Amino acid sequence: MGKLKVGILISGRGSNMAALVEAAQKPEFPAEVRCVVANRPDAKGLDFARQHGIPAILVDHKAYASKAEFEAAVTDALVAHDVDFVCLAGFMRIVSPGFIERWHNRLINIHPSLLPSYKGLHTHERALADGVKLTGCTVHFVRAEMDVGPIVAQAAVPVIAGDTPDSLAARILTAEHRLYPLALRLIAEGKATVRGEIVEIAPNAVDETARLFSAR
Ligand code: GRF
Numbered sequence: 001m002g003k004l005k006v007g008i009l010i011s012g013r014g015s016n017m018a019a020l021v022e023a024a025q026k027p028e029f030p031a032e033v034r035c036v037v038a039n040r041p042d043a044k045g046l047d048f049a050r051q052h053g054i055p056a057i058l059v060d061h062k063a064y065a066s067k068a069e070f071e072a073a074v075t076d077a078l079v080a081h082d083v084d085f086v087c088l089a090g091f092m093r094i095v096s097p098g099f100i101e102r103w104h105n106r107l108i109n110i111h112p113s114l115l116p117s118y119k120g121l122h123t124h125e126r127a128l129a130d131g132v133k134l135t136g137c138t139v140h141f142v143r144a145e146m147d148v149g150p151i152v153a154q155a156a157v158p159v160i161a162g163d164t165p166d167s168l169a170a171r172i173l174t175a176e177h178r179l180y181p182l183a184l185r186l187i188a189e190g191k192a193t194v195r196g197e198i199v200e201i202a203p204n205a206v207d208e209t210a211r212l213f214s215a216r
Contacts (some may be wrong), residue, residue: 007083014045023181119147
């Protein structure tokens with residue numbers, strides 16, 4: 001079976017994209033990154049992609065009269081690079097139902113909380129304000145409702161006394177960089193499959209996900 005051909009959409013720093021690119025550079029990884037698309041010219045991640053020999057494409061949303069035209073241009077860029085699976089990685093545009101339908105069950109996102117808690121923005125500020133002791137990150141398939149969709153994998157991260165939104169974000173980001181490649185690998189290996197609105201993890205993969213993120 002060939003590798004899953006992945007396109008990554010970013011808006012900024014692109015550290016999750018970089019983690020996916022680095023994972024995919026290993027010969028045994030079951031997915032390859034065909035291109036990186038950014039909607040902002042100043043997206044730092046574009047430089048990283050170029051330096052790693054990956055086509056880095058700017059589709060500036062400001063250059064399009066409507067969201068539908070912008071998203072059609074994004075899809076055109078993905079299709080031109082033979083992409084069959086899309087990862088959102090800090091992509092700060094809400095994608096429309098039409099785009100989600102076009103990439104149905106072939107579109108995932110990473111969110112910095114343990115969904116369904118803390119959908120939306122300012123996740124760390126809200127978690128700290130609530131005094132939760134455990135938070136984390138989630139990779140999920142994208143549905144029309146924001147930060148909703150079948151959950152592929154999650155990593156729990158402790159909140160530590162004295163945490164600020166920045167210190168908590170940094171700790172979660174480290175977990176994101178391990179979680180996103182793991183989730184993509186499970187999907188590419190056929191070990192994480194959407195059934196109904198739940199992702200079923202193959203029995204032989206349950207252990208490895210648990211091992212990666214068990215409390216230490
Ligand atoms: C990450 O925290 C991700 O969970 C959220 O946006 C941030 C993007 O960071 N969706 P980066 O661009 O991947 O560094």
